[in-house]
Amino acid sequence: MSLAFCIMRRSAAAYLFFITTLAFAEIGKKEFESVERIAQYILDT
Amino acid sequence: MYLGIGRSPVPIMAYLQTEKNTLVRNIPLTNFQYRSRHKPLTSEEEEKLYQHFDKLLPVDAESDGREKNLIVDLAFSGATICDTKYYLNQYIEARQRKTKEIRSLAITATSLEEELKQNHPTFDVFSLAGNQSTITDAEKFDHFLMMMAAKMYKDKAEYTWFDIKHPEEPKIRPAYQEYVREMRLAKSKHTLGLLNDDWTNAAFEIFKNDSEYSPLINLLRYASTNQSSDAEASQAAKDIISEIVSQKRHHSIASE
Numbered sequence: 275m276s277l278a279f280c281i282m283r284r285s286a287a288a289y290l291f292f293i294t295t296l297a298f299a300e301i302g303k304k305e306f307e308s309v310e311r312i313a314q315y316i317l318d319t
Numbered sequence: 320m321y322l323g324i325g326r327s328p329v330p331i332m333a334y335l336q337t338e339k340n341t342l343v344r345n346i347p348l349t350n351f352q353y354r355s356r357h358k359p360l361t362s363e364e365e366e367k368l369y370q371h372f373d374k375l376l377p378v379d380a381e382s383d384g385r386e387k388n389l390i391v392d393l394a395f396s397g398a399t400i401c402d403t404k405y406y407l408n409q410y411i412e413a414r415q416r417k418t419k420e421i422r423s424l425a426i427t428a429t430s431l432e433e434e435l436k437q438n439h440p441t442f443d444v445f446s447l448a449g450n451q452s453t454i455t456d457a458e459k460f461d462h463f464l465m466m467m468a469a470k471m472y473k474d475k476a477e478y479t480w481f482d483i484k485h486p487e488e489p490k491i492r493p494a495y496q497e498y499v500r501e502m503r504l505a506k507s508k509h510t511l512g513l514l515n516d517d518w519t520n521a522a523f524e525i526f527k528n529d530s531e532y533s534p535l536i537n538l539l540r541y542a543s544t545n546q547s548s549d550a551e552a553s554q555a556a557k558d559i560i561s562e563i564v565s566q567k568r569h570h571s572i573a574s575e
């Protein structure tokens with residue numbers, strides 16, 4: 275397996291990772307902070 | 320009472336549901352732009368919509384004296400919020416509900432905030448433009464919006480879709496309650512500093528140095544200036560993400 279092929283697979287996998295696994299991923303820090311910021315704005319107004 | 324329109328604001332509504340003394344309702348309304356973009360509903364369709372609201376909105380006794388409602392949605396043009404508000408007001412009048420006030424909150428990207436405020440002066444508009452601490456924060460936030468716009472949360476929505484032009488009734492999806500529990504857990508973890516970095520950071524790191532990243536963010540502006548519907552913008556967001564994946568794969572193959 276060539277090095278370029280490995281890089282290609284890694285790059286494609288990185289993109290596909292967050293697109294296809296979001297539905298199964300746990301809520302993460304930045305995602306939660308974005309949600310919380312909007313929700314707190316709603317609760318405060 | 321907080322009314323989430325469609326599947327885009329699912330994470331926000333799930334968070335609000337974890338708060339004490341909040342009344343949250345998710346209202347499935349697919350491509351609901353009747354008046355702004357499409358012909359107004361017929362009287363039969365209006366009655367069908369009211370029956371849909373009857374099933375989802377609490378009667379006055381259950382709303383525990385709450386007379387104010389806030390419509391929450393992700394907005395590119397504001398058409399869905401505008402039309403939903405109109406028909407909700409019609410519904411309240413037709414059913415003689417006690418609700419007195421309906422306000423609208425449009426969650427949008429920094430680049431669209433001023434435009435939405437100008438086009439819809441009665442809207443309350445939220446973006447990071449007036450709330451940001453750094454540009455990077457705003458860019459990350461916009462990326463989060465893109466994911467909401469691309470319906471990345473549709474599998475966590477409380478109901479399946481409801482289209483006024485389609486006979487199918489929306490069905491409850493148990494995944495939503497599971498998501499609310501997950502949000503409650505995330506809240507506790509965040510307080511304790513136990514939340515991990517996530518896909519948002521990973522996505523930002525991947526995109527920040529790409530020339531394709533800029534069009535991704537500017538898509539929101541494109542969607543608005545071209546008067547495309549929110550559904551079209553969502554589809555365009557998905558297409559652009561797919562395109563980037565495909566281009567990256569193509570470049571990698573070419574370099575090989």
